[in-house]
Amino acid sequence: MTGWQLQGNAAEAYERYLVPAFFGPFADGLIDLAASRPADRVLDVASGTGIVARKLAPRVHRAVGLDPNSGMLAVARTADPSVEWVAGEAGAMPLPDASFDLVLCQQGLQFFPDRAAGLAEMRRVLAPGGRLALSVWRAAVHSPGWLRLAEVLDRYAPEAGAMMRAPFALGGADLRVLVRQAGFREVAVRIVIRSVRFPSAGDMLQRQEVASPLAGPLSELTGDAREALIRDFTDALRPHADDDGVAFPMETHVVTATEPLR
Numbered sequence: 698m699t700g701w702q703l704q705g706n707a708a709e710a711y712e713r714y715l716v717p718a719f720f721g722p723f724a725d726g727l728i729d730l731a732a733s734r735p736a737d738r739v740l741d742v743a744s745g746t747g748i749v750a751r752k753l754a755p756r757v758h759r760a761v762g763l764d765p766n767s768g769m770l771a772v773a774r775t776a777d778p779s780v781e782w783v784a785g786e787a788g789a790m791p792l793p794d795a796s797f798d799l800v801l802c803q804q805g806l807q808f809f810p811d812r813a814a815g816l817a818e819m820r821r822v823l824a825p826g827g828r829l830a831l832s833v834w835r836a837a838v839h840s841p842g843w844l845r846l847a848e849v850l851d852r853y854a855p856e857a858g859a860m861m862r863a864p865f866a867l868g869g870a871d872l873r874v875l876v877r878q879a880g881f882r883e884v885a886v887r888i889v890i891r892s893v894r895f896p897s898a899g900d901m902l903q904r905q906e907v908a909s910p911l912a913g914p915l916s917e918l919t920g921d922a923r924e925a926l927i928r929d930f931t932d933a934l935r936p937h938a939d940d941d942g943v944a945f946p947m948e949t950h951v952v953t954a955t956e957p958l959r
Contacts, residue, residue: 731830743805747773816879836868
């Protein structure tokens with residue numbers, strides 16, 4: 698995975714701030730759509746701190762989480778040592794053929810340097826008749842809080858603005874074609890919508906900064922420039938503000954598919 702790797706204590710901040718805010722709730726939707734068929738052996742690809750694997754672990758015989766980031770895996774191991782946490786790239790998984798009944802990937806595919814290779818590996822490790830369930834954000838226009846943040850960052854730190862758009866890189870892609878080209882069948886794409894809330898626009902920016910690679914390009918913004926950034930972002934999110942902070946929808950595509958019987 699490239700372009701969105703965390704350093705230092707960012708993985709702990711990711712688990713503390715971003716998982717409860719939206720990765721955890723969206724994991725529930727992904728799991729619900731994946732659970733149409735029973736599975737005893739599940740793999741969470743690009744697991745991060747492992748919220749998908751952790752939610753599934755009590756319900757299955759074997760849960761494995763795979764991620765290339767050692768910091769993310771360290772947090773994951775602390776959060777749930779019952780899951781098998783494996784260091785590895787999605788495009789070359791250190792896992793045997795046909796060893797899982799269900800493979801999941803929450804918001805990882807858009808960051809793979811070789812998406813076709815990643816999907817091919819997901820298919821390789823699935824047992825015949827196994828199930829794939831993955832999610833990628835819809836276009837940023839369907840997650841207006843993050844779009845407004847990217848637009849404001851463009852004016853202060855263009856590199857940071859580009860980073861904020863990276864998670865939405867597959868928002869307009871034909872996911873059915875992409876998954877079918879990897880050899881999967883029974884491909885279905887659904888839209889899942891949830892509301893996301895933060896205490897304020899400034900709090901949202903701070904949480905994102907400490908829990909993502911934004912810390913790098915924003916590190917030089919101090920004093921008046923940082924205050925202006927927060928003020929402009931607060932203004933941009935005013936249509937989404939209420940007495941309890943800011944809230945806006947986020948939308949993701951969830952793709953389910955089947956590995957054909959061989």
